[in-house]
Amino acid sequence: MLKLPFKTLPQEFEKVTVGNARIGELSIPKYGDLSPNERIYIKNSGLVDLRKAAVDLAKDIAAKSGLSAIAVYNALTAGDSNTLKEFLSEFIEFQDLMEENAAKRNIVLATTIIKFRVLPEWEIENTQDAAQIPPLLVDAVAEFAKSEESGWVEETEVTETSEEGLGNSVNPESQTGEKSTGGVEDTGHKKKGFAP
Template identity: 60%
Template sequence: MPKLPFKTLPKEFEKTIVGNADIGELEIPKYGDLSPNERIFIKENTVSIPDVRSSAVRLAKTIASKSGKKVIEIYNAIVTNDVEFLADSLEELLEFQKLSEESSRQRNLVMATAIIKFRLQPEWDFEDTSDANQIHPLLVDAIAQFARNEESGWVESESVEVTEEDLGNSTTDESQIGQKSTGESEDTGRKKKGSAKEDSETSQPG
């Protein structure tokens, strides 16, 4: 491997312990950013994963066309799981939650695989990350969070409020809403009020 003629050698990267005694611990080099190879790997392997925020916009517009409610109000209800506001659209909300959970799982898989592959074990691949006998699922989530922290430079990003102008109130191209850098988590910028799944189950007889 060729060496650069440094006048002053850069400091060695510090290492961060990710995980705990129950799920296992890994010592991972901390760069303060994702490497170019990691970014390329994440971008290439998340391109087919549904964008949750765009899906939320599409669903909001669909419900608005049937209910007459404002798109922005429905969008806010979707991303906060406001089951009371969406009482007439619980089935659609449940489907959205399933999509959101699966999208998050897939993204975590990609993010964790990128970190392990490029920082710890070059032979590592998706099959290894998916194998609970190889790595605990909760450790996968922890490494994915580490990757997101690296991507953001360990700076906590502020939530961006989505406005009616952003949504275009049924005219804006939803692909423009919530665009993210590669691998960013599917955070819609709002806290959840509850689970539509839980509410629908408790509201059903028997």
């Protein structure tokens, strides 16, 4: 292994105990972020890109409804069925996709942390096996991973996405040519139930 010629050695990573006596405890190094390899592993895990799915569905519904794509996108990601009452079937399918993806994402996040920080041979199949790791411990490790992913920053209220953030609407008649007044900002880690 190559060693950098540090003038000052970095401090050892703090170890965090995840879990409890009932579900088991793991000692996991806390980096304060996910490593590049962990991010790549998560990206290549086959999870659905919910933002892209929401944009595609929003553009499709906007073309049929006369609503702006941004209004549809915000309704989809905020769980606003009232705005999309004419498209409840599509709305429910997207909500189901979000729930399924959230469950899969928890398994992927827990697997990533265990694989890269605890036991390199660990795979998704191991995480899915309740005989190897209790489901509540999977959830606890996934929550630890989410905290690492967000840099341990507390969650804040998610702001609505603007036209600039979403891209151009499919419905050109609804565009005014004016810049959106909504703020475009990276909302980072989202609350449960929102598209990441």
